[in-house]
Amino acid sequence: MVGILVYVLIFVLSLLLFITKRKGMKELYKRVELPPGSMGWPYIGETLQLYSRDPNVFFADKQKRYGEIFKSHILGCPCVMLASPEAARFVLVTQAQLFKPTYPKSKEHLIGPSALFFHQGDYHMRLRKLVQGSLSLDALRNLVVDISALAASALDSWIGGHVINTFQELKKFSFEVGILAIFGHLEIHYKEELKKNYRIVDKGYNSFPTSLPGTTYRKAQTARERLSKILSDIISERKEKRLLEKDLLGCLLNSKDEKGQVLTDDQIADNIIGVLFAAQDTTASSLTWIVKYLHDNPKLLEAVKAEQKEIYKMNGEGSQPLSWNQTRNMPFTSKIVLESLRMASIISFTFREAVADVEYNGYLIPKGWKVMPLFRNIHHNPEYFSDPHNFDPSRFEVAPKPNTFVPFGSGVHVCPGNEFAKLEMLIITHHLTTKFRWEVVGSQNEIQYGPFPVPLNGLPARFWKAQDN
Secondary structure, three states: OHHHHHHHHHHHHHHHHHHHHHHHHHHHHHHOEOOOEOOOEOOOEOHHHHHOOOHHHHHHHHHHHHOOEEEEEEOOEEEEEEOOHHHHHHHHHHOHHHEEEOOOHHHHHHHOOOOHHHOOHHHHHHHHHHHHHHOOHHHHHOOHHHHHHHHHHHHHOOEOOOOEEHHHHHHHHHHHHHHHHHHOOOOHHHHHHHHHHHHHHHHHHOOOOOOOOOOHHHHHHHHHHHHHHHHHHHHHHHHHHOOOOOOHHHHHHOOEOOOOOEOOHHHHHHHHHHHHHHHHHHHHHHHHHHHHHHHHOHHHHHHHHHHHHHHHHHOOOOOOOOOHHHHOOOHHHHHHHHHHHHHHOOOOEOOEEEOOOEEEOOEEEOOOOEEEEEHHHHHOOOOOOOOOOOOOHHHHHOOOOOOOOOOOOOHHHOOOOHHHHHHHHHHHHHHHHHHEEEEEOOOOOOEEEOOOEEEHHHOEEEEEEOOOO
16 A cells, blocks of 8 residues: 555656646746747758858858857757857856767767767766876877977978878878877887778768768778777787886776776777877868968068077077977967967867757757857957957967867867877977978968868978978
8 A cells, every 4th residue: 555655656746747847848938039040941951051152151141140149950950059258158168067069970980989079977077087198298298209200201201392282191190190199109010000991981981971882981881890900909919018108098098987997998999089080180170271371471481480490490400309398488389370270260160969958148949959159250250359360370469368269169078189289280380480391382262171171172282391492
């Protein structure tokens, strides 16, 4: 009898809770409305409008028409776009628990479901600390000489006056640097196998996700399986040697949670591939824009050369390697890097998904809708950056207003490798401006997206040693 009463009581309480919650939702829907905007055609929404023009113009026109919060329907998903620093902070920092990271399943499968940026909560925080630890300032200090050698070698391979695809060459460089940070000095046969299969996965990442034989995506799936096998061999070898390396692989292998649990080999592999993806295209895109902006602004290029040649002379005309302390004392070059990150805004926006109905500034963000903080719109807003389409590194002589400069995202999902990426940019800029000259070929102002913005055709250019005629 008592048992029956307990079940009845549970049922009644559950019913009351459901009615109260439903009433609360009705009250919320009565009190607030959806943001302004157009949802476009059924299902396809405004996807065609977005992809048939410059996405920056698409979002800027929307903001001009509707304000800093507006709705749309893109890639089969209803979305709310946010173009103010306060709104971005609301989603990414102060109320981050209400918005989960979201990625297409096709991309998640290629990288690996255990990669840290697909997660929230304790697992995400654990992995984030491990990645940050492997890329701490102390760890980066020990990588300067090796990154510098890789930069010098990459640039030397470009010389001769033949036209190169700057972006593709910088992708090769950033991949090598990523391998260095993850594995240290990896054996050449492992490196070549990783490189060969990673390129196939990279090519399939943004392809149409069909598993039909012969398709780019199917080839990427097969290459991803091979990557797992290669990484498993590397992990097994490292375990057998019982090395206590401080590279990322070492940090992942030696980690235990509060229950003493270690990461599985699959978890380690997913996070290694995730870091490679996060490190390669974004850094290579940023570096390509630095090459272009310096080419387009001769006076700024001369100022960077003057700063870097002083360091070059201190190092005996290159007979001594660049040092960590020198990379921390490049004030003008650092402003060039920051302004390049603002102007290019490689991460133009990020995707989140509302896990509950959320009210923001009198508008409803329904549960399940995608939410997109628009970083580029913030970076190009004249209210925060005067004459925003003009490349002007002097604007960073004063710190930007809070939350207006977020090239690496913000909150718990801010890029853990941001200092690592900036170090790469400083090092290659040092070598580029002290030893080389270059000329951009063809159109210099058009942009292509794949998905990150890069100059048209990857910025075709010719490079020569500085002293050559």
